[in-house]
Amino acid sequence: MPSLKSYNTFGVSSVCSEIIECTSVDSLRQVLRSNPHACVIGGGSNILLVNDIDQTVVINKLSGIEVKHLANDRVLVKAGAGVVWDDLVNFCVSKSYYGIENLTAIPGSVGAAPMQNIGAYGVELKDVFLDLKAMHRNTQEIHIFNNEDCQFGYRSSIFKNAEKDQYVITEVSITLSRIKRLNTSYAPVQIAVDHLTEDASIEDIRNIIRDIRWSKLPRPSNLGNAGSFFKNPVISDSQFTVLKNKYPNIPSYPAQNGIKIPAGWLIEQAGWKGKRVGETGCHEKQSLVIVNYGEATGREIFNHAINVQSSVKSIFNIYLDMEVNIVGAM
Numbered sequence: 466m467p468s469l470k471s472y473n474t475f476g477v478s479s480v481c482s483e484i485i486e487c488t489s490v491d492s493l494r495q496v497l498r499s500n501p502h503a504c505v506i507g508g509g510s511n512i513l514l515v516n517d518i519d520q521t522v523v524i525n526k527l528s529g530i531e532v533k534h535l536a537n538d539r540v541l542v543k544a545g546a547g548v549v550w551d552d553l554v555n556f557c558v559s560k561s562y563y564g565i566e567n568l569t570a571i572p573g574s575v576g577a578a579p580m581q582n583i584g585a586y587g588v589e590l591k592d593v594f595l596d597l598k599a600m601h602r603n604t605q606e607i608h609i610f611n612n613e614d615c616q617f618g619y620r621s622s623i624f625k626n627a628e629k630d631q632y633v634i635t636e637v638s639i640t641l642s643r644i645k646r647l648n649t650s651y652a653p654v655q656i657a658v659d660h661l662t663e664d665a666s667i668e669d670i671r672n673i674i675r676d677i678r679w680s681k682l683p684r685p686s687n688l689g690n691a692g693s694f695f696k697n698p699v700i701s702d703s704q705f706t707v708l709k710n711k712y713p714n715i716p717s718y719p720a721q722n723g724i725k726i727p728a729g730w731l732i733e734q735a736g737w738k739g740k741r742v743g744e745t746g747c748h749e750k751q752s753l754v755i756v757n758y759g760e761a762t763g764r765e766i767f768n769h770a771i772n773v774q775s776s777v778k779s780i781f782n783i784y785l786d787m788e789v790n791i792v793g794a795m
């Protein structure tokens with residue numbers, strides 16, 4: 466049975482019945498026609514393979530980037546779902562199309578970006594998203610979803626909720642600006658920009674963010690991981706007041722439905738930062754990142770995540786929702 470070790474950034478060993486790389490919409494249609502429940506993977510940077518997969522795995526390789534110039538110095542960029550997200554960012558930076566440079570170096574594919582409305586350094590996909598094409602798994606018909614249809618939220622979309630496992634995304638369109646507009650709202654980015662001798666360019670912002678990112682996060686090529694394992698929880702004002710009395714230094718940010726608490730801080734307070742348990746553990750610099758020291762199984766990583774989740778729940782009465790998609794029976 467073929468191995469998926471090189472198809473997931475945790476580097477977990479798992480096998481499946483077959484791996485099919487789809488390079489065209491027709492080939493995807495053919496696979497889904499005979500196997501509508503096939504497991505679809507892009508870059509494998511947001512999945513944890515807990516078990517072997519007793520079915521076909523489709524690797525999305527739909528390629529191509531198209532550009533159309535619009536009125537008012539806007540530009541429409543359409544990309545195949547299998548395009549590497551960072552290749553799209555670099556393409557747009559090289560053309561000075563402003564809007565996604567802050568999302569530099571996020572691993573994975575274009576097609577998975579809407580799944581959790583990828584975001585970083587003050588920008589989310591939804592800020593530039595126009596629409597996407599997706600193939601319904603059962604009918605193999607292509608449907609178009611605009612920004613509103615996708616119901617984007619913090620690391621979420623309709624594809625993680627009401628329409629979970631119903632569609633395979635085949636193409637994503639975004640609109641960007643040809644007029645210089647930089648987002649330096651994240652304080653360390655602004656500090657780095659202040660150190661430049663000339664006005665920051667789009668390349669400067671991309672490079673600054675890439676450097677900040679890799680100074681904090683382990684590269685999956687060195688240490689298996691899937692980025693943040695949990696979402697930052699949002700709690701009510703009243704729960705926050707209680708916690709603030711007990712932990713005066715608790716960090717917090719205003720959010721749409723309450724107060725957002727950094728999950729990394731909660732995990733660190735619970736004593737997990739840098740703690741290794743067998744072949745897995747929470748990273749020494751960023752406790753929100755669970756790592757594979759080499760030979761961890763998906764089950765071992767999953768059990769570690771559950772232990773972290775339960776200890777944060779028992780100490781703070783806060784439930785940490787997993788950001789990483791668990792593949793296989795729990």
Ligand SMILES: Cc1cc2nc3c(=O)[nH]c(=O)nc-3n(C[C@H](O)[C@H](O)[C@H](O)COP(=O)(O)OP(=O)(O)OC[C@H]3O[C@@H](n4cnc5c(N)ncnc54)[C@H](O)[C@@H]3O)c2cc1C
Pocket residue numbers: 474504505506507508509510511512525546571572573574575576577578580581582583584585632633634635682683684685690691692693790
């Ligand atoms: C080091 C590191 C840093 C990261 N930093 C960030 C960050 O800053 N911000 C952020 O938001 N994320 C971040 N991530 C998470 C991850 O990179 C993103 O979620 C990315 O969009 C996942 O893309 P992928 O192609 O690897 O998805 P995969 O892991 O292959 O798949 C993720 C999920 O989407 C489904 N899926 C994949 N492709 C399709 C498709 N075409 N149609 C339908 N379903 C599909 C899969 O079945 C799976 O459920 C990081 C990950 C790592 C390893």
